[in-house]
Amino acid sequence: AQSVTQLGSHVSVSEGALVLLRCNYSSSVPPYLFWYVQYPNQGLQLLLKYTSAATLVKGINGFEAEFKKSETSFHLTKPSAHMSDAAEYFCAVSENHRGSTLGRLYFGRGTQLTVWP
Amino acid sequence: EAQVTQNPRYLITVTGKKLTVTCSQNMNHEYMSWYRQDPGLGLRQIYYSMNVEVTDKGDVPEGYKVSRKEKRNFPLILESPSPNQTSLYFCASSLNSPSGSQETQYFGPGTRLLVL
Numbered sequence: 324a325q326s327v328t329q330l331g332s333h334v335s336v337s338e339g340a341l342v343l344l345r346c347n348y349s350s351s352v353p354p355y356l357f358w359y360v361q362y363p364n365q366g367l368q369l370l371l372k373y374t375s376a377a378t379l380v381k382g383i384n385g386f387e388a389e390f391k392k393s394e395t396s397f398h399l400t401k402p403s404a405h406m407s408d409a410a411e412y413f414c415a416v417s418e419n420h421r422g423s424t425l426g427r428l429y430f431g432r433g434t435q436l437t438v439w440p
Numbered sequence: 441e442a443q444v445t446q447n448p449r450y451l452i453t454v455t456g457k458k459l460t461v462t463c464s465q466n467m468n469h470e471y472m473s474w475y476r477q478d479p480g481l482g483l484r485q486i487y488y489s490m491n492v493e494v495t496d497k498g499d500v501p502e503g504y505k506v507s508r509k510e511k512r513n514f515p516l517i518l519e520s521p522s523p524n525q526t527s528l529y530f531c532a533s534s535l536n537s538p539s540g541s542q543e544t545q546y547f548g549p550g551t552r553l554l555v556l
Binding site: 433 | 444473475480481482483484485488490496498499530532544545547548549550
């Protein structure tokens with residue numbers, strides 16, 4: 324079975340600082356990787372995803388993530404944090420299923436990002 | 441407006457009393473899925489459906505049933521709820537595009553369930 328590990332359940336940064344949220348995965352086949360964001364009392368929103376094209380993936384709100392196969396990592400970064408980035412972030416992995424990138428999805432336990440003024 | 445709706449949003453029930461949480465999407469999506477979210481555990485997939493009449497177990501299917509008789513609806517059924525099913529439940533939907541394309545999974549607002 325696949326698994327996702329998010330290092331650090333809580334991350335705090337100052338406004339304007341670099342945001343780095345870590346995600347490592349285990350998969351026996353080339354994975355599809357996702358980052359989602361959840362704002363308080365809302366559902367999840369897709370930030371970006373990797374589907375075996377470019378290893379550096381750009382998403383919404385200035386976020387990007389780099390797929391590193393040798394490190395089995397898919398860390399999420401943003402050069403300059405904004406107060407509105409405060410939320411919970413989830414990394415997820417799935418495998419090709421009946422020709423689609425979706426099927427069984429495995430989520431990490433989430434990282435709560437706090438942004439200080 | 442494109443959306444995924446869930447009903448009810450909040451539910452308190454007692455052990456053993458059958459309940460159904462409905463999920464409906466208006467985007468003609470083939471793929472639909474149910475998750476539960478618990479503190480410290482992230483989201484875990486319960487069941488998913490690649491299309492009408494096609495359902496598969498996710499990570500934690502025990503105690504749940506689903507059906508996909510119509511494309512737009514994907515109800516979650518708890519035949520005999522137990523306290524360990526107290527959780528926040530999310531439904532999601534997406535196009536079922538071929539591998540490598542840019543599907544986006546849309547999430548509903550969530551259903552908070554308390555089983556006494």
